[in-house]
Amino acid sequence: MPLTRRRILGLVPAVAGVSLLSACGGDSGHGGIGGTVTVDDGTLLPPPGAGDAASVFPSSVASGDPTPSGVILWTRLEESAIEPDQDVLWEVAEDERFLRRVAAGRVPVSALSPESDYALRLDVDGLLPANRFLYYRFAHAGVSSRAGRLRTLPESDDEVASLRLLVASCQDYTLAYFHAFGEMAQREADYVLHMGDFIYESAIVPLRPVNLPSGGQYASSREDLLTIYRTHRSDANLQALLEAHTLICTFDDHEFANDLYFDGERPRGPDHPLDGDPEAMTQYVREALDVWYHYLPVRVQYAPEAAFPNVMTAQRSFRFGRLVELAMTELRMHRSPHPCGEGNFGERQLVVESNCEARHDEGRTLLGDEQKQWLLQTLTTSSARWRVLGLPIPFSPISIAQLPPTVYEVDHWDGYTAERAELLHALRDTENLVVLAADLHAFAAATLRDGYPDGPAVGAEFTTSAAAATPIATINPPANVFLQSPLILANNPHFSFWDGTRNGWLEVEFSDQACTVTVRAMQAQIPIPNPSIETARFTVTDGVPGLA
Incomplete structure (x- = not known):
């Protein structure tokens, strides 16, 4: 079953549900918060396919390092397309048309930096159901990224028939x-x-x-x-x-x-060629x-x-x-x-x-x-x-x-x-x-x-x-x-x-x-x-x- 809006919002005060992985890294693997990351099921994104995705999100999207309740979501913004007064929006849904939403939110664009090449790495651990294929996307300034498909891990004691x-x-x-x-x-x-x-x-x-x-x-x-x-x-x-x-x-x-x-x-x-210079x-x-x-x-x-x-x-x-x-x-x-x-x-x-x-x-x-x-x-x-x-x-x-x-x-x-x-x-x-x-x-x-x-x-x-x-x-x-x-x-x-x-x-x-x-x-x-x-x-x- 998808997470309810009440459960999603309930996770926010604990800061355990989602974090922005910043250039500071961090010895926990979750990184430092590079700005306020809001989880809000009421976030409105433009329709899937809106705008020229390649001009705003030139590297498209990716997901990685799954857990039973999340993944790392990734995208990168083109510097010239960044609107400084508009957040980067994101959502995860059960379907490719994004009609059955599971989680959504926003990241201040100020959290992105040239040092990270304006890449955004979002840890949504704690927000997603286990052992599921889901769909995700980002949006900025009225433009939607291409959609990606993710898969969360099963719970550790789940009976799993096969893995490919x-x-x-x-x-x-x-x-x-x-x-x-x-x-x-x-x-x-x-x-x-x-x-x-x-x-x-x-x-x-x-x-x-x-x-x-x-x-x-x-x-x-x-x-x-x-x-x-x-x-x-x-x-x-x-x-x-x-x-x-x-x-x-x-x-x-x-x-x-x-x-x-x-x-x-x-x-x-x-x-x-640099090996002869230790520093x-x-x-x-x-x-x-x-x-x-x-x-x-x-x-x-x-x-x-x-x-x-x-x-x-x-x-x-x-x-x-x-x-x-x-x-x-x-x-x-x-x-x-x-x-x-x-x-x-x-x-x-x-x-x-x-x-x-x-x-x-x-x-x-x-x-x-x-x-x-x-x-x-x-x-x-x-x-x-x-x-x-x-x-x-x-x-x-x-x-x-x-x-x-x-x-x-x-x-x-x-x-x-x-x-x-x-x-x-x-x-x-x-x-x-x-x-x-x-x-x-x-x-x-x-x-x-x-x-x-x-x-x-x-x-x-x-x-x-x-x-x-x-x-x-x-x-x-x-x-x-x-x-x-x-x-x-x-x-x-x-x-x-x-x-x-x-x-x-x-x-x-x-x-x-x-x-x-x-x-x-x-x-x-x-x-x-x-x-x-x-x-x-x-x-x-x-x-x-x-x-x-």
Whole structure:
């Protein structure tokens, strides 16, 4: 049943129902109130479709980080269209025509700022019914935004028959087209999981050019980053995806700098032009975190003035009734340096086993102690039938060449093998463990083992390829020969599937009996949209770890 006007207004004095997430962030994740946010079911909005939505709301709308009683609602106003004496209005309804209202209110336009690029992030936690698809929109100066569809979470003890997730990652506007997102917007699902690299910080290959204000090829300033986000969010396919599905996301390295890590004192980007200047690089990463926070509808703990690495705590869990518990992580802010140097080939990429014994050192971490303990506590104590771990980078060992010399990529877990072994051993009795990963620009399916190559099965891992970037097995000849499916499968017996030649996404469906994963593959480098095809399907059976 929809919330009544009496209940909505009753929530206002407690300031628990809705808050405006401001540039101040806040260590609770709800942020500071950037002005008086009024919840009022009598707020009058112009009719849906009124005015030119793109001229006032150029990035359209999005929703994210659902709870059983709300989500984060997001939009951005065009600075030149802002009327300083008129509020920004919002409403949520049961229907697309907005005839059956659930909640509504207003935000003073003075709460928006150029520092946040006039983005509005509204937390309506406490105002919405659980386990429902609902519709929402914003309005300003007589113009209505496009409508979005959101979904709240079930209550934690609800019986849920099924859950369907679309899993994507890695979109570089300059290297590929966003065809995948247009099709994903049309597919029925409960939520979208984005595993990181929502943008790329570089503007090198101009398939679709992005001209950075700094004139450089890598973002080095706040305005550069805002330009990249504005450009990505101007894409009609990405807008359609975020309008259609509520987002759950994390970040990886390209929101900041390639192979980002933390050296104990400050963030480092070994390939980034600012890395040689500690003060400049630190400030740049702070700006990148802030822009990510304002451009994504996320509910995270954010303390902008804190010392690194405590600026942001992005790990969080989502409970889909009794069916699924999802633990989403980030693996950049607390990670140790790379094990055998910060150079490119031979140190971070295509690393020869005999030259990098340090990758096995105890104490090397991707998660950091606090996040690791949180992860283990969340997954091992959950009462949900399926326990799902969201990782921005692949978990399974990936030997690129087994004939001597054996070669690895150590920006992934192969550079942090002791921590991986610790986690897999600690999770060995965790029933129905499924890992969803990304970053590799390849599709993969593997059995997780407590000891490789023949330890007991612990769970199953599925990696999604890049939705819109170059697939890994199509670049850097002749090295890409080693990244083709026959060699990867021969060198890694725990893998059941590998495809580094295509873009796309995963469709993951959970029921009491099984987890079913479908690989949807297509090409993103050609300008003409091409429908995806199902290239593989896998089933993980309830109570049976790993892949058959």
